[in-house]
Amino acid sequence: MTTQASGTIVDRLWSSALGHILPESRDRSLRPGLGDQVDLFVLQSATTELISLNPGFARVLYTSAYESAERNAYFIIRRLGMPADFFWKFDQWSEDRALKIVRRVVDRVFSELLDQHNAGRLFVESVDVERGRFELSFRGCAECRGTRVSGAVCFFHAGTFAGILGSMLNRTMIAAEIECEGTDGDQGECRFLVGEESDRNISARIAEAQEESSPKLTTGTPPLEQSTIDIGYYQLLLGTVFLPNLDLLETACLEAGREIGRKIAGQIRNDMDGDSAKQVQSLFASMRYMDLKIERHDDDWLVTADGVPESLGALSNAAVVPIFCGELESLLNELGDESIRFESVERVGNSLLVRFIPNI
Amino acid sequence: MTTYRALALGILGALVLALLAPVLGDNGGAGYSEVVQPGLLFLASVLSLRVSFMYRSLMRRLFTFLAVFLFLFGLVTVTSLVDEVAMALDDNFLRALLGYQVITYAFLILALFVGVRVSGLGKVGSRGRIALIIFLILAVVIVARSFPTFQDLADSSGEAAAIYLVIRVLDVLAMVLVAPALILFAQNARAKHQESLSFSVIGIGIITSLVLVYIYELLSGDSLSDIAFRDYQTGSLLDALYIFGYSTLAVGIFVHWQHQEWSMRRVEQILGFDGDDDPS
Numbered sequence: 001m002t003t004q005a006s007g008t009i010v011d012r013l014w015s016s017a018l019g020h021i022l023p024e025s026r027d028r029s030l031r032p033g034l035g036d037q038v039d040l041f042v043l044q045s046a047t048t049e050l051i052s053l054n055p056g057f058a059r060v061l062y063t064s065a066y067e068s069a070e071r072n073a074y075f076i077i078r079r080l081g082m083p084a085d086f087f088w089k090f091d092q093w094s095e096d097r098a099l100k101i102v103r104r105v106v107d108r109v110f111s112e113l114l115d116q117h118n119a120g121r122l123f124v125e126s127v128d129v130e131r132g133r134f135e136l137s138f139r140g141c142a143e144c145r146g147t148r149v150s151g152a153v154c155f156f157h158a159g160t161f162a163g164i165l166g167s168m169l170n171r172t173m174i175a176a177e178i179e180c181e182g183t184d185g186d187q188g189e190c191r192f193l194v195g196e197e198s199d200r201n202i203s204a205r206i207a208e209a210q211e212e213s214s215p216k217l218t219t220g221t222p223p224l225e226q227s228t229i230d231i232g233y234y235q236l237l238l239g240t241v242f243l244p245n246l247d248l249l250e251t252a253c254l255e256a257g258r259e260i261g262r263k264i265a266g267q268i269r270n271d272m273d274g275d276s277a278k279q280v281q282s283l284f285a286s287m288r289y290m291d292l293k294i295e296r297h298d299d300d301w302l303v304t305a306d307g308v309p310e311s312l313g314a315l316s317n318a319a320v321v322p323i324f325c326g327e328l329e330s331l332l333n334e335l336g337d338e339s340i341r342f343e344s345v346e347r348v349g350n351s352l353l354v355r356f357i358p359n360i
Numbered sequence: 361m362t363t364y365r366a367l368a369l370g371i372l373g374a375l376v377l378a379l380l381a382p383v384l385g386d387n388g389g390a391g392y393s394e395v396v397q398p399g400l401l402f403l404a405s406v407l408s409l410r411v412s413f414m415y416r417s418l419m420r421r422l423f424t425f426l427a428v429f430l431f432l433f434g435l436v437t438v439t440s441l442v443d444e445v446a447m448a449l450d451d452n453f454l455r456a457l458l459g460y461q462v463i464t465y466a467f468l469i470l471a472l473f474v475g476v477r478v479s480g481l482g483k484v485g486s487r488g489r490i491a492l493i494i495f496l497i498l499a500v501v502i503v504a505r506s507f508p509t510f511q512d513l514a515d516s517s518g519e520a521a522a523i524y525l526v527i528r529v530l531d532v533l534a535m536v537l538v539a540p541a542l543i544l545f546a547q548n549a550r551a552k553h554q555e556s557l558s559f560s561v562i563g564i565g566i567i568t569s570l571v572l573v574y575i576y577e578l579l580s581g582d583s584l585s586d587i588a589f590r591d592y593q594t595g596s597l598l599d600a601l602y603i604f605g606y607s608t609l610a611v612g613i614f615v616h617w618q619h620q621e622w623s624m625r626r627v628e629q630i631l632g633f634d635g636d637d638d639p640s
Contacts, residue, residue: 022630023632080627080630080631081626082624086620089419089478093415094413097414097415105624108624109627
């Protein structure tokens with residue numbers, strides 16, 4: 001996939017996300033059958049597993065999120081009718097005005113956008129105009145809500161928030177997570193420090209977090225009760241981070257999926273009731289991830305998947321991010337009595353057809 | 361309300377306010393001009409001071425200097441006050457007026473200097489250069505036009521003639537200094553992250569307030585002293601031009617103040633936040 005093609009898809013995803021906060025398009029559903037919510041485990045397991053398996057992924061997550069948000073935040077506020085000069089001479093604004101206005105824009109547009117996707121709510125806590133610094137708090141963070149994570153995990157949000165503020169103020173911003181709900185669960189929120197590129201304190205924190213990051217996710221067995229996220233947000237993350245880097249990340253995604261599948265299998269093996277195919281179908285349905293139909297054809301396994309977030313709406317023409325293929329492979333291997341491996345995935349109408357072959 | 365709509369309505373309102381002076385004519389045109397001219401300048405001064413609190417650093421200085429300039433400029437349009445001061449100072453009045461004018465314009469020049477510095481808008485384009493040349497030619501013509509009166513005055517009082525010339529040169533100098541800033545702002549009116557439209561209107565207001573009388577002098581063919589005696593604050597066309605200039609200036613500053621609030625409300629309307637609490 002070319003950079004331009006993936007860029008167009010990401011822009012469409014942002015545009016679709018904007019649709020969530022516009023009154024006239026709020027009720028549009030991307031997935032009328034299964035609904036537009038997907039279990040939070042789907043998103044959390046994908047990001048944390050990729051960060052744990054690949055030391056460089058935290059940086060990819062942060063950078064991709066920054067670039068995507070920076071490009072699209074400006075278009076969003078322009079599409080909402082905000083004039084191009086809204087933040088003119090921000091470095092000369094009084095502290096009081098800067099806090100009021102930035103807080104209002106963030107609350108009305110970006111926090112609302114995240115909230116409508118059930119991805120969290122963003123607050124501007126303080127603004128230091130002279131140093132170009134912002135302190136943000138993020139409650140109900142989708143990346144770490146309800147989990148226990150050892151190590152930083154919210155790189156996507158850090159990049160996104162830096163990109164949003166950078167785009168609004170027309171300057172290059174950076175952001176570091178200074179407190180994480182997943183690590184310091186008592187806080188009930190994540191906190192971010194956003195500042196200008198030249199801010200050494202923040203850049204040092206970012207470098208430290210990215211180098212040390214190896215989060216170990218501790219969460220309940222999927223599905224996570226009452227913890228869902230809008231697939232639009234999951235798609236935004238997929239499109240923003242994975243599509244532009246799919247050549248680099250394809251193998252990593254598959255491997256991360258396998259690891260997630262192994263972990264789930266370990267958790268549910270003891271409660272197994274019935275054959276493995278039915279168990280996997282039931283698990284994916286309970287996570288509202290997708291509808292699966294798993295069939296055996298001679299030695300192969302054919303899985304027909306409907307309502308797959310990875311291939312709906314703006315992503316319908318995109319290359320499939322194969323995390324769930326890895327998950328299916330591990331689950332079928334671990335829960336069944338055969339050894340199979342992922343062979344291919346192809347689009348057939350609105351469905352995805354995933355083929356697994358015997359592992360010889 | 362949008363900024364464009366507010367500017368359009370504001371300028372329309374300025375036009376109505378201005379036309380009222382000649383429409384009233386002998387039936388109160390003079391009294392109307394005597395009240396409205398300083399009133400508008402004081403209003404613009406208060407607005408400029410309010411805007412200065414929206415900023416810190418250079419931008420705060422810019423609007424503070426502009427507020428002081430407008431206040432001082434407004435004071436000399438209060439005819440009754442000027443008459444009393446003239447009587448009290450007698451022969452020293454012209455010298456005092458010159459000193460006052462130097463101080464007044466010093467604030468304007470400071471504001472313009474800070475404005476150009478803070479904007480950092482780059483170079484003037486080819487159209488801008490043509491406009492600048494026109495402004496320079498106009499400046500030269502305005503100064504040249506004063507020589508006959510200057511010579512007449514010089515025959516009776518050298519000092520009065522010198523003061524007369526210096527006041528005119530100061531007015532023209534202010535115009536020449538405002539012009540590049542105005543052109544640069546207009547050039548960037550559509551640029552990303554540039555708040556130029558209301559600034560351009562403020563610049564137009566300053567220029568018209570300063571030099572309209574000289575253009576009126578050029579067009580009418582009369583000397584400035586005749587015009588001042590015959591037309592100033594009498595409900596004349598000259599008064600209408602002044603009122604229009606001052607109103608435009610006040611409108612520009614008001615729109616600059618409200619620009620962000622109007623823009624934000626528009627966004628909130630689109631997002632369906634009508635009447636909700638302000639999160640800030």
